[in-house]
Amino acid sequence: MTNLNIVLYEPEIPSNTGNIGRTCVATGTRLHLIEPLGFQLSEKALKRAGMDYWQDLDVTTYINYDDFLERNPGAVMYMATTKGQKVYTDVRYEEDCYILFGRESAGIPERILAYNRERCVRIPMMGETRSLNLANSVSIVLYEALRQNGFSQMQLTGQLTKYQEYIR
Numbered sequence: 001m002t003n004l005n006i007v008l009y010e011p012e013i014p015s016n017t018g019n020i021g022r023t024c025v026a027t028g029t030r031l032h033l034i035e036p037l038g039f040q041l042s043e044k045a046l047k048r049a050g051m052d053y054w055q056d057l058d059v060t061t062y063i064n065y066d067d068f069l070e071r072n073p074g075a076v077m078y079m080a081t082t083k084g085q086k087v088y089t090d091v092r093y094e095e096d097c098y099i100l101f102g103r104e105s106a107g108i109p110e111r112i113l114a115y116n117r118e119r120c121v122r123i124p125m126m127g128e129t130r131s132l133n134l135a136n137s138v139s140i141v142l143y144e145a146l147r148q149n150g151f152s153q154m155q156l157t158g159q160l161t162k163y164q165e166y167i168r
Contacts, residue, residue, distance in 0.1 A: 004145050005030045005098040006138055007077070009065065009112075012038030012104045018051050019135035021059065027146060027154060030058040032098070034068050037061075065112065072098065077119060080141050081108050082131055084122035091121055093145035095152070104134050 006029055011017045017039070024031045033041075041061070062068040069075075077098040078091060093099070102108035113120060123132060123140055131137070146154065 003030065003096045004093070004142065004149070005032060005075075005096070006142060007032040007034065007068065007098050007100040008134075009034045009100060009108055010036055010038075010103045011134070013134070014039035016104060016134040020138045021051060021057050022053055023135070023139055023142065024058070025053050025056050027142065029142060029146075030060070032068065032072075033059065033061045034065055035061060035063050077116065078141075079108055079113060079116050079120045080122070080137060081113060081120050082122055082125075083107075083113060084120035085117070086121050088121040088123055088141045089144055091119075093148050095149050097145070099138075099141055099145065101134060101138055107131070 004027075006020060006024055008017060008020065008031070011020075011033065017033070017037075021031055023029070060071075062071065075098045076094050076096070077100055078093065079100045080088065081102065100108060100112075121141070123137060125132065132140075
């Protein structure tokens, strides 16, 4: 069974994290949040943001990046960054790897990227586009990792049956 992990480094926008959380619930992916966060995770704040699925999410928070590293020793980590030399489809995602995404306003700090250059991946974009929306970027890379691992924890049978009935 695949146990993929999405890691958000100091996420700033609650709706992005909410969308990513929903994607993680739908795919059985664990979510890791490295503080400080640009929002609160209180029950009241989650309810106000319409995150009624949050209780189903496997989520862990960390006080900082060092705390994350200490609590996940030996983690195989990929870093999604516009500075990556490899395209996200050019690597093989292990079934229990961690995929790190940076802040919406600044990405992953250079001090972290410097130690992980060989595991930096990027999503190709046209022209002078600075970056894609964080939630969209997570979805793109996560679904590639899931595809490579055969969508092992996801139920495809019912969906295929409905589609097959539709095209008849």
